[in-house]
Amino acid sequence: xxxxxxxxxxxxxxxxxxxxxxxxxxxxxxxxxxxxxxxxxxxxxxxxxxxxxxxxxxxxxxxxxxxxxxxxxxxxxxxxxxxxxxxxxxxxxxxxxxxxxxxxxxxxxxxxxxxxxxxxxxxxxxxxxxxxxxxxxxxxxxxxxxxxxxxxxxxxxxxxxxxxxxxxxxxxxxxxxxxxxxxxxxxxxxxxxxxxxxxxxxxxxxxxxxxxxxxxxxxxxxxxxxxxxxxxxxxxxxxxxxxxxxxxxxxxxxxxxxxxxxxxxxxxxxxxxxxxxxxxxxxxxxxxxxxxxxxxxxxxxxxxxxxxxxxxxxxxxxxxxxxxxxxxxxxxxxxxxxx
Amino acid sequence: xxxxxxxxxxxxxxxxxxxxxxxxxxxxxxxxxxxxxxxxxxxxxxxxxxxxxxxxxxxxxxxxxxxxxxxxxxxxxxxxxxxxxxxxxxxxxxxxxxxxxxxxxxxxxxxxxxxxxxxxxxxxxxxxxxxxxxxxxxxxxxxxxxxxxxxxxxxxxxxxxxxxxxxxxxxxxxxxxxxxxxxxxxxxxxxxxxxxxxxxxxxxxxxxxxxxxxxxxxxxxxxxxxxxxxxxxxxxxxxxxxxxxxxxxxxxxxxxxxxxxxxxxxxxxxxxxxxxxxxxxxxxxxxxxxxxxxxxxxxxxxxxxxxxxxxxxxxxxxxxxxxxxxxxxxxxxxxxxx
Numbered sequence: 001x002x003x004x005x006x007x008x009x010x011x012x013x014x015x016x017x018x019x020x021x022x023x024x025x026x027x028x029x030x031x032x033x034x035x036x037x038x039x040x041x042x043x044x045x046x047x048x049x050x051x052x053x054x055x056x057x058x059x060x061x062x063x064x065x066x067x068x069x070x071x072x073x074x075x076x077x078x079x080x081x082x083x084x085x086x087x088x089x090x091x092x093x094x095x096x097x098x099x100x101x102x103x104x105x106x107x108x109x110x111x112x113x114x115x116x117x118x119x120x121x122x123x124x125x126x127x128x129x130x131x132x133x134x135x136x137x138x139x140x141x142x143x144x145x146x147x148x149x150x151x152x153x154x155x156x157x158x159x160x161x162x163x164x165x166x167x168x169x170x171x172x173x174x175x176x177x178x179x180x181x182x183x184x185x186x187x188x189x190x191x192x193x194x195x196x197x198x199x200x201x202x203x204x205x206x207x208x209x210x211x212x213x214x215x216x217x218x219x220x221x222x223x224x225x226x227x228x229x230x231x232x233x234x235x236x237x238x239x240x241x242x243x244x245x246x247x248x249x250x251x252x253x254x255x256x257x258x259x260x261x262x263x264x265x266x267x268x269x270x271x272x273x274x275x276x277x278x279x280x281x282x283x284x285x286x287x288x289x290x291x292x293x294x295x296x297x298x299x300x301x302x303x304x305x306x307x308x309x310x311x312x313x314x315x316x317x318x319x320x321x322x323x324x325x326x327x328x329x330x331x332x333x334x335x336x337x338x339x
Numbered sequence: 340x341x342x343x344x345x346x347x348x349x350x351x352x353x354x355x356x357x358x359x360x361x362x363x364x365x366x367x368x369x370x371x372x373x374x375x376x377x378x379x380x381x382x383x384x385x386x387x388x389x390x391x392x393x394x395x396x397x398x399x400x401x402x403x404x405x406x407x408x409x410x411x412x413x414x415x416x417x418x419x420x421x422x423x424x425x426x427x428x429x430x431x432x433x434x435x436x437x438x439x440x441x442x443x444x445x446x447x448x449x450x451x452x453x454x455x456x457x458x459x460x461x462x463x464x465x466x467x468x469x470x471x472x473x474x475x476x477x478x479x480x481x482x483x484x485x486x487x488x489x490x491x492x493x494x495x496x497x498x499x500x501x502x503x504x505x506x507x508x509x510x511x512x513x514x515x516x517x518x519x520x521x522x523x524x525x526x527x528x529x530x531x532x533x534x535x536x537x538x539x540x541x542x543x544x545x546x547x548x549x550x551x552x553x554x555x556x557x558x559x560x561x562x563x564x565x566x567x568x569x570x571x572x573x574x575x576x577x578x579x580x581x582x583x584x585x586x587x588x589x590x591x592x593x594x595x596x597x598x599x600x601x602x603x604x605x606x607x608x609x610x611x612x613x614x615x616x617x618x619x620x621x622x623x624x625x626x627x628x629x630x631x632x633x634x635x636x637x638x639x640x641x642x643x644x645x646x647x648x649x650x651x652x653x654x655x656x657x658x659x660x661x662x663x664x665x666x667x668x669x670x671x672x673x674x675x676x677x
Binding site: 098147150153154156157159160161163164165167168170171172174175178179180181191266309310313314315316319322323325326327329330333334337 | 432482491494495499500502503505506509510513514650651655656659662665670672674
């Protein structure tokens with residue numbers, strides 16, 4: 001199936017529009033972030049939270065902002081950006097509108113590897129969860145690649161295959177947790193959550209986010225190559241393969257590190273690229289930058305909604321993104337239906 | 340629909356009968372084996388003895404038999420529901436869990452348990468399950484009709500409905516942590532703690548469904564020929580399809596109310612049965628029901644053995660075994676077309 005949305009005509013007038021979209025997304029993200037600093041078990045006024053943020057005076061409010069809420073907001077921004085960019089890359093790489101780290105089972109692969117690691121080595125450090133996450137993500141990625149090679153499997157079928165891999169891996173995770181009586185500890189993480197965010201988690205994901213997203217943006221114009229049809233891609237041969245390899249590594253790193261700190265948060269990587277493409281056109285580099293912003297804005301807003309909706313108890317952010325994302329998934333399926 | 344025809348050298352009826360007898364023997368053996376395992380291990384002869392009022396009758400009748408009987412009934416119900424859905428939607432990928440009906444039923448049950456007033460509690464789960472399953476099926480058909488897409492699209496729509504119901508269930512669990520203990524069971528799908536009351540409820544429900552099952556499955560063969568031939572025979576294709584779906588939803592609702600959401604069993608069982616006895620409904624229906632019973636029994640048994648002393652819910656085992664089959668099916672279809 002050719003995906004009309006993914007062919008990329010270079011359109012100049014999109015540039016101004018992209019800037020506007022970028023500014024709006026930044027503003028949304030900032031607003032949600034500030035609101036998120038104010039909301040919690042103890043509500044703070046706007047003035048109070050901003051004062052506590054900028055003047056670290058040793059007060060309780062200041063400690064709350066700096067040690068609990070700020071790391072959470074920053075972590076949420078990083079995870080959202082990772083997932084948004086990973087979503088663009090995987091959709092471009094597979095030319096599949098239903099592709100995302102979640103629907104292709106990449107998140108679940110990372111989660112399974114982490115759970116196996118945590119259960120086998122109970123004292124494993126936070127850093128120690130990143131490598132298994134990469135291995136798990138890469139394993140499922142490889143499996144999906146093998147599946148995609150087999151015969152004339154349509155994008156829809158590939159997505160269904162990815163989803164069934166995801167379901168099986170999730171069931172395996174559940175089984176392992178029950179078998180080891182470890183459910184209590186990890187169940188919140190499994191729903192996709194930033195609740196227990198602390199600075200160490202930020203430091204774990206930050207290098208991968210910075211390196212991964214900047215590499216993706218730097219190589220952005222090459223990724224356009226992947227969106228071309230097969231014959232054109234083949235004539236560019238070697239180069240296309242190398243770009244595809246780079247994209248795969250970036251997907252694994254971005255999605256894997258996100259899962260390691262926040263659990264398998266779904267639907268962000270699926271929705272964001274579609275929305276951004278709609279708003280700002282097809283240029284790969286713009287798409288990558290704006291999807292990073294959009295993913296961050298979406299996840300911060302979702303986390304805020306999760307805090308507000310069940311106040312004073314909290315909803316894991318992964319549940320909020322699933323509630324929004326499942327209908328979005330439906331709409332995307334509808335738009336790209338095959339006969 | 341993939342018609343996996345069998346070689347016609349063996350008489351189909353003979354073949355179907357012998358397959359069914361074999362399945363029945365296997366099921367009985369596994370049921371006895373299942374009853375022999377537990378905190379107090381029993382030998383097979385002790386089990387048989389207990390069944391007829393021997394020394395271990397209490398353990399057998401109070402704990403182990405109900406669990407096995409519920410497995411058999413719910414497995415058969417889910418399998419037949421899968422068969423009817425595959426026929427109605429003409430979609431080899433359809434089954435109550437793939438198209439989101441199971442998850443919808445679970446959500447309905449949770450909503451009913453949380454929001455119905457206390458005097459309604461006895462009816463909360465059945466009402467919620469039927470409502471939720473019906474709503475999910477209605478949504479699927481509505482969207483499916485609007486989509487007009489192929490088999491994969493419909494399955495994806497079901498997946499989306501299931502994901503939405505799942506997220507809503509998780510939301511309810513966090514939001515109302517008080518009333519969820521019971522509902523937690525649906526998320527994993529388990530036959531743990533089944534009792535005589537469960538058996539009574541499920542068997543009454545399934546018996547009530549039986550006439551509908553027999554009527555619609557007798558037309559399963561006809562429906563495979565397409566809408567035009569149905570119309571020429573004076574049967575309304577729309578009505579038949581609706582009847583199949585309603586019956587499938589009712590069967591699923593019964594199974595989900597007693598054991599929760601069991602993944603992939605409804606997908607797998609009809610395919611296995613078709614491979615063994617061919618696609619004639621007369622042979623397919625009993626074989627599918629037996630394969631479903633057997634699969635559910637096996638999933639429960641494996642779940643109890645694999646992680647001693649803990650138990651893995653049957654639903655998880657079923658997903659781990661059944662999921663890869665869906666992959667295989669997708670690839671096999673792709674290769675056949677390509």
